[in-house]
Amino acid sequence: MTREPGDLPLPTRRPDQPEAVATFEGPGGVHRDQVMPMKPSPAVQTAPPQPVWTDRAARFYAQGMDRSDYGAQAAAALLAALGRPASLLDLGAGAGHPARGWVPSDSPWFAVEPNRYLRARLGRLSRTSHPALHPLNAVWQELPPLPPVDVAFCANIPGTLEAPEALLGLMRFAATRAVAWIVPAQRGPKRWCLSGALPTSLHGEEERPAVAGVLAALGPKRQPSRSAIFPWSFAARFASPTEAFAHCAAQLDLPPGDPRRAALADHLAQALRPLPEGGFELTAPKLSALLIWNLA
DSSP: OOOOGGGSOOOOOOTTSOEEEEEEEOGGGOEEEEEEEOBOOOOOOSOOOOOOOOHHHHHHHHHHHHHSSHHHHHHHHHHHHHOOOSSEEEETOTTOHHHHTTSOTTSOEEEEOOOHHHHHHHHHHHHTTOTTEEEEOOOGGGOOOBOOEEEEEEESOTHHHHOHHHHHHHHHHHEEEEEEEEEEOSSSOOSSTTGGGSOHHHHOOOOSOHHHHHHHHHOGGGOOSEEEEEEEEEEEEESSHHHHHHHHHHHHTOOTTOTHHHHHHHHHHHHOEEOTTSSEEEEEEEEEEEEEEEOO
């Protein structure tokens, strides 16, 4: 459940630091205002918000992450690089997979997530394993005022690719010890979760590692202090090969009669793995880069 303001281990307000009101997600999705010491967020002018996922797309993504080893691998990399955070700002938190094995249960965790389904998943964590977790209905370009945090973190959000300078500036403003990003590092497709399970002739994407583009866009003066690489796999379950085909064909926007539909069916016949409990699994190998900026 959402804790009351007096329960939050926040820093003492300085005379020049105004009180402000932030809107947090409470039990059952109910919003409640909390007055606390706040650090005003800088305006972000160069990165308009992206469309929010539908609940259906978010559910598919989160359930695939549940089946994958991403959360464990990401948490291990973060722990090795940064230790446990005393407090965390998590932008585009999703269902909390990389952070929930890394953030202590009693550390304030401000999880910014605009999708309703994913915020509900975060809400369940706040009522069970992480009582100091606060889901926030916002996008990173339009953050409410928040208290300073030990670490500011984001994983696989569009801002790292589309507005890296603006995103890094905001996160440096928010954190006192470090900023951490997780970005795609595999040489392969990255537009949707399972595109890496398909050959180039089907997905048709440019295969340059995203991290290379991120680092180039940041320029020499904004390079991370250190970095690490970790592998993982995204795994999605389908009730039948027909369901898997329909999902992939829709993602590829293959119209009826497109010759690639036959190639997709042939590929899936080889790539789908039958599961002992029923259904079929399609797996895409991934590689992620953990980028860290030391602030203290």
